[in-house]
Amino acid sequence: MVLIFTDNEQLDRDLSKKIEDSRIVYYPDYVLEEKEATTLIATIQPNKYNFKDFMFKVREKNIQVILILENENVKELKDALILGIYDIVFDPFDLTEITLKITNPNSFSKISKYIKDILELEVN
Numbered sequence: 819m820v821l822i823f824t825d826n827e828q829l830d831r832d833l834s835k836k837i838e839d840s841r842i843v844y845y846p847d848y849v850l851e852e853k854e855a856t857t858l859i860a861t862i863q864p865n866k867y868n869f870k871d872f873m874f875k876v877r878e879k880n881i882q883v884i885l886i887l888e889n890e891n892v893k894e895l896k897d898a899l900i901l902g903i904y905d906i907v908f909d910p911f912d913l914t915e916i917t918l919k920i921t922n923p924n925s926f927s928k929i930s931k932y933i934k935d936i937l938e939l940e941v942n
Contacts, residue, residue, distance in 0.1 A: 819854040825863040857882045870897040
């Protein structure tokens, strides 16, 4: 089951049409209570949890997160990487880019440059 939690009606509908076994979600508690979910496609959106706490609870359930971010400079990118969210799509994107992540998640090597920059690692 793929949960779609983007707070963008059009994007939700478009993703729902492209992804079999998906459900559009409007409340964070639903995501946390869902027992069959394997993947969450989400954006940063205001809810009763802060981003880091909510994503920690989602990742604690071993749910893959495909996170849609505005750009590489959002402060939540660091929290996402620390929580093991490696499937990150930056705007502008197309639906295929998102749907491919469901079956072909990013490897550590694909996101290592962000981790290196954020953690200020000097790896040779």
